[in-house]
Amino acid sequence: MRALTWQGKHDVRVETVPDPQIVNPRDAIVEVTATAICGSDLHLYDAVIPGLRAGDVLGHEFMGRVVETGPDSTLRKGDKVVVPFTISCGACFFCRQAQFSACDNSNPVESQEASELLYGHAMSGLFGYSHMTGGYPGGQARYVRVPFSDVGPIIIPDGVPDEKVLFLSDILPTGWMAAENAQIQSGDTVAIWGCGPVGLFAVQSALLMGAEQVIAIDHYPHRLQLARRLGARTIDFRHSHVLEALLEMTGGLGPDAVIDAVGMESHGFAPDNLLDAMKQKAGMGADRAHALRMALTAVRKGGRVSIPGVYGGMADKFPLGALMQKGLQIRTGQTHVQKYSQDLLKRVLNDEIDTTFLISHRLPLEDAAKGYRNFHGNQNEWTKVVLTP
Amino acid sequence: MRSPGLPALAGVFAVSLAAGVIVQIGARDRHRSDDAPGRTARRRDFGGYRVEGRTVTINAPRSDIYEHWRRPEKLMRFLAEVTRVEERPDGIFLWVLSASGDKLEIETKLVEDRPDELLAWRSTEGAEMDLEAKVQLRDAPAGRGTEVEAHIAYRPRRGIIGQWAGTLGGTDPVKRGRQELKRLKMLLETGEMATAAARGNF
Numbered sequence A: 001m002r003a004l005t006w007q008g009k010h011d012v013r014v015e016t017v018p019d020p021q022i023v024n025p026r027d028a029i030v031e032v033t034a035t036a037i038c039g040s041d042l043h044l045y046d047a048v049i050p051g052l053r054a055g056d057v058l059g060h061e062f063m064g065r066v067v068e069t070g071p072d073s074t075l076r077k078g079d080k081v082v083v084p085f086t087i088s089c090g091a092c093f094f095c096r097q098a099q100f101s102a103c104d105n106s107n108p109v110e111s112q113e114a115s116e117l118l119y120g121h122a123m124s125g126l127f128g129y130s131h132m133t134g135g136y137p138g139g140q141a142r143y144v145r146v147p148f149s150d151v152g153p154i155i156i157p158d159g160v161p162d163e164k165v166l167f168l169s170d171i172l173p174t175g176w177m178a179a180e181n182a183q184i185q186s187g188d189t190v191a192i193w194g195c196g197p198v199g200l201f202a203v204q205s206a207l208l209m210g211a212e213q214v215i216a217i218d219h220y221p222h223r224l225q226l227a228r229r230l231g232a233r234t235i236d237f238r239h240s241h242v243l244e245a246l247l248e249m250t251g252g253l254g255p256d257a258v259i260d261a262v263g264m265e266s267h268g269f270a271p272d273n274l275l276d277a278m279k280q281k282a283g284m285g286a287d288r289a290h291a292l293r294m295a296l297t298a299v300r301k302g303g304r305v306s307i308p309g310v311y312g313g314m315a316d317k318f319p320l321g322a323l324m325q326k327g328l329q330i331r332t333g334q335t336h337v338q339k340y341s342q343d344l345l346k347r348v349l350n351d352e353i354d355t356t357f358l359i360s361h362r363l364p365l366e367d368a369a370k371g372y373r374n375f376h377g378n379q380n381e382w383t384k385v386v387l388t389p
Numbered sequence B: 001m002r003s004p005g006l007p008a009l010a011g012v013f014a015v016s017l018a019a020g021v022i023v024q025i026g027a028r029d030r031h032r033s034d035d036a037p038g039r040t041a042r043r044r045d046f047g048g049y050r051v052e053g054r055t056v057t058i059n060a061p062r063s064d065i066y067e068h069w070r071r072p073e074k075l076m077r078f079l080a081e082v083t084r085v086e087e088r089p090d091g092i093f094l095w096v097l098s099a100s101g102d103k104l105e106i107e108t109k110l111v112e113d114r115p116d117e118l119l120a121w122r123s124t125e126g127a128e129m130d131l132e133a134k135v136q137l138r139d140a141p142a143g144r145g146t147e148v149e150a151h152i153a154y155r156p157r158r159g160i161i162g163q164w165a166g167t168l169g170g171t172d173p174v175k176r177g178r179q180e181l182k183r184l185k186m187l188l189e190t191g192e193m194a195t196a197a198a199r200g201n202f
Helices: A039-045 A109-119 A162-169 A171-181 A197-208 A221-229 A242-248 A271-281 A290-298 A320-325 A337-349 A365-377 B005-030 B062-070 B072-078 B159-169 B173-190
Strands: A002-008 A011-016 A028-037 A061-069 A080-083 A143-146 A189-193 A213-218 A233-236 A257-260 A304-307 A329-332 A361-364 A385-388 B050-058 B082-088 B092-099 B102-114 B118-123 B131-139 B146-154
Touching (some): A002 A365, A028 A080, A028 A365, A061 A143, A061 A162, A080 A162, A162 A171, A171 A197, A171 A257, A189 A197, A189 A290, A197 A257, A233 A242, A290 A320, B072 B173
Parallel strands (some): A189 A257, A213 A233, A257 A304, A304 A329
Antiparallel strands (some): A028 A385, B050 B146, B092 B102
């Protein structure tokens, strides 16, 4: 089959690789009908996530038709499914309390070693996201083997266009959980750093959850435009002083909750970020945490901090003082996708949430490398790329 | 002119400081100040034995877990490094392993067998490796399942050098033990063992 493979930094290619097979009893094989490039795939493209090997098949946002099932799968051939990017067993301590992205049993034991050493505990399995999270071949491919197919995949009723539900795989629940982690109360201002797909879904979610005001921060005019269209007010950090603007836009109080939808590759020319960028380039395991530092400084006393942005390593010059002295609460984590699947599917089918507005480009899978190049290099116009095999 | 006595004085000071630290550590060992398992001690002296262990919580009844450790055919399902386990009369268990390429046969005797609670094996006299292995089962709090604690005391073959070589070469028995416990957990909780391998048995 054809699949997008990672070969090295800024080098991805569509190649022919062996078709997947059923390996475990609960597996299913899905023939992909639509898949997307995620902002977090760009961290792989930039080679800042450890544990990638040349030839790895990327992609963790995908959907398709079930073409084969293992004896213990509950899916049926022909089912249309969206597959969550988190692989979860449904039975362990974590899955039983709906912390699906912390599943103990989905990352093969050999590949648990790295995260156990680095993070103190083993991470769960994810599709197409390095060998630290299992080395599972991803969804930017014609076919995908889906483990624990009785737990993850969301069955989609017939007649629903792929693009409408595809993002249930990651970015929609990720934006939703980001807003949930902000613990929004009436009257709240929520400030969101990053108007990429997750940030934009966080804008929608925060407004649906009753935020009085959502302020979206970025430097790409087109992305800020999309946020404004959803009902957010915006700050362009190239034009305005963010901290001062946030104070002035919140009656001098500061935002009640902040969301970092940027993650480990912050943009901008602040001194701390330049230093981080140098260290990240030198392979010192340093994350560029500029946006998070700013968010911690901006949030009001006693405020809430939600971090859906992906981090992988270490950060220094971290405003611990602000965190403690202002009495902040932090909530973060990979998304517990399966926890939100049914509720969000309903909201999408009822048109409560617009999912297709952010798609800027549609390409055949064969052109996936072009998609990566532009999503990486022209972020203003390339807001979301959907690929079809 | 520099005082010739200064380096000597510094040397004496350093030696006495080191001695003081050693005495301190010794004193701490004799009067344990904590409740942590012995194998987690910073300074470890088990008379030439290496003592390692790991606890996992498995969401399965104690009897299921006990059966998996007690029955050779079930042991074979999750002990990936063990190529054969044989139970002989008089509680003799023969374990055949392939450690860094060479075959290793260890004869042990089941010295404790308390159903749903405790199993312990000790190598028989003249066995290829001197070891004692123990599996203890306890109820985890609040219905979280069973805490499975597996520990092993063994005399590393080829001593400390062999131990380091094994660690560097990826055949570290501690790592293998940890992975085998996790395989058992996967098997009992999900009915299968996670793998990203492209080919399987179906």
